[in-house]
Amino acid sequence: MNSPTPTSWLEIDLNAIQNNYMELCRISGTKVAAVVKANAYGHGLIRVSQAVLDAGGEWLAVARFEEAEQLRKNWIMAPILVLGFTPPDRVVEAAKENIRLTVFDAQTAHHYSTQTSERGMRVKVHIKINTGMNRLGISPQEGVEFTRWLSNLPGIEVEGVFTHFARADEPALDTTERQIRIFEEVLDSLKAAGVKPPIVHASNSAAVFNYPKAAYDMVRCGIALYGLHPSPETPLPATFKPALSLKTRLTSIRELDAGEGVGYNYRYYTTNKERIGTIAVGYADGFRRVMGNKALLRGKEIPVVGSVCMDQCMVSLEGIQDAQVGDEVVLIGKSGGLWRTTEDVAKEWGTVNYEVVCGMADRLMRKYIYTNNRNDG
Ligand SMILES: Cc1ncc(COP(=O)(O)O)c(C=O)c1O
Structure with missing residues (x-):
């Protein structure tokens, strides 16, 4: 279905x-x-x-x-x-x-x-x-x-x-x-x-x-x-697999001139002509309102720019010419050959992986991947 x-x-x-x-x-x-x-x-x-x-x-x-x-x-x-x-x-x-x-x-x-x-x-x-x-x-x-x-x-x-x-x-x-x-x-x-x-x-x-x-x-x-590491001093063996990815979509793309402010309080200004995208994840989803967040799009890492809003945030699309509205954007997980782990995010937020996953909001739809291999015979 x-x-x-x-x-x-x-x-x-x-x-x-x-x-x-x-x-x-x-x-x-x-x-x-x-x-x-x-x-x-x-x-x-x-x-x-x-x-x-x-x-x-x-x-x-x-x-x-x-x-x-x-x-x-x-x-x-x-x-x-x-x-x-x-x-x-x-x-x-x-x-x-x-x-x-x-x-x-x-x-x-x-x-x-x-x-x-x-x-x-x-x-x-x-x-x-x-x-x-x-x-x-x-x-x-x-x-x-x-x-x-x-x-x-x-x-x-x-x-x-x-x-x-x-x-x-x-x-x-x-x-x-x-x-x-x-x-x-x-x-x-x-x-x-x-x-x-x-x-x-x-x-x-x-x-x-x-x-x-x-x-x-x-x-x-x-x-x-x-599948998350208990701590940096106690990493899991390679046989363990992380289970969670956080994904969203590119919802808007605009071309800005140099010197334009982006988002609440203009905490980011373009220095050159720059393509800015909007993605549909914000702090109400558990994506923290800190500077320096990153995302993955079409197998490339891109910076989140400006303040994270409640339901959205903006990204710089420099270097990703083929980006299109509707594209999948990965905040935690894999995109192409790149992988942003929960531990990467925790480090950037100055916290532990436990807090990152526990903070994921209820309103995020959970899509389950599951093949039941059990023989119910
Ligand atoms: C009493 C108790 N036992 C076990 C656990 C599981 O700990 P962990 O997630 O580190 O395996 C917790 C979690 O905090 C706990 O409070």
Whole structure:
């Protein structure tokens, strides 16, 4: 079926995501929970989750309960772990929908227990231990006591225990080794007390490569699933493939004389006669309003000139004589032999690749590339 021509769109290669998922399984040697929070890092929550499950995925992880709810509304029935805080008034739904919650404080846990046990229900929870990230989690010293107490609360089933690394993408440092040591001390004490939960997990994408010993029963991978490098110090092996491209169209071409201003506040002036094009991507699409952006057209790199507007921006078409209205313009991805990566853009924006893809706006149509090779036989 032909889909209508979009003005500006994201092309998402679901086969690349499946490839990356299988690589993560192979390299980690354990279960991989696909981290699909933040609309699957901008790639599209439902389609990405379905693709991972089609490739044999078992677990999904999100940041908020609302994201898990959206998955269930779309008939995605795999186990889901909510990594962040869930308000107690959602716990009955969590129990009903078999959504696992993260627990890291006694008061909230107590509220969960009251709500579920009153209705004869049980909610599965994973206890988060703070081993040094200092964001969420109970202290390692309280680990055993808290787990014992929680395991005896009615309406609660303690299914997992986990931690999160702060600097796993910086392998030269000893921070992660310290976090692993602290976590393993907690695990040993839980084992000795006979309350070790069945699923232990700690690693994000970077840790899969840098700390294979911390794979335990499951790893939680986001960035590598999308084929993006965890950090400059932790590049992905060449077997991983980036899944996302950002594309738009050339919507207008004009010839300007020397000394003419372009766009809001005239932050660009032509120095000679110059052909200026307009493209249909702006900061409301997640394309940042910074100077020095670049684009690819007909296999050549061209500069974005002037301020990025809300829905559009201008490019210099010098050196591209054959450019035509309607031409495809690539902001992230390949054009001819050239490739602008998410990492190139992140560097120019002074941020990380995570923020670039998570910032892609909802209004960008997501065009999925997907060949289902599964034998449903
Ligand atoms: C608790 C937790 N686990 C796992 C991940 C996945 O991390 P990454 O995208 O680096 O693989 C995140 C993402 O920030 C997270 O917050």
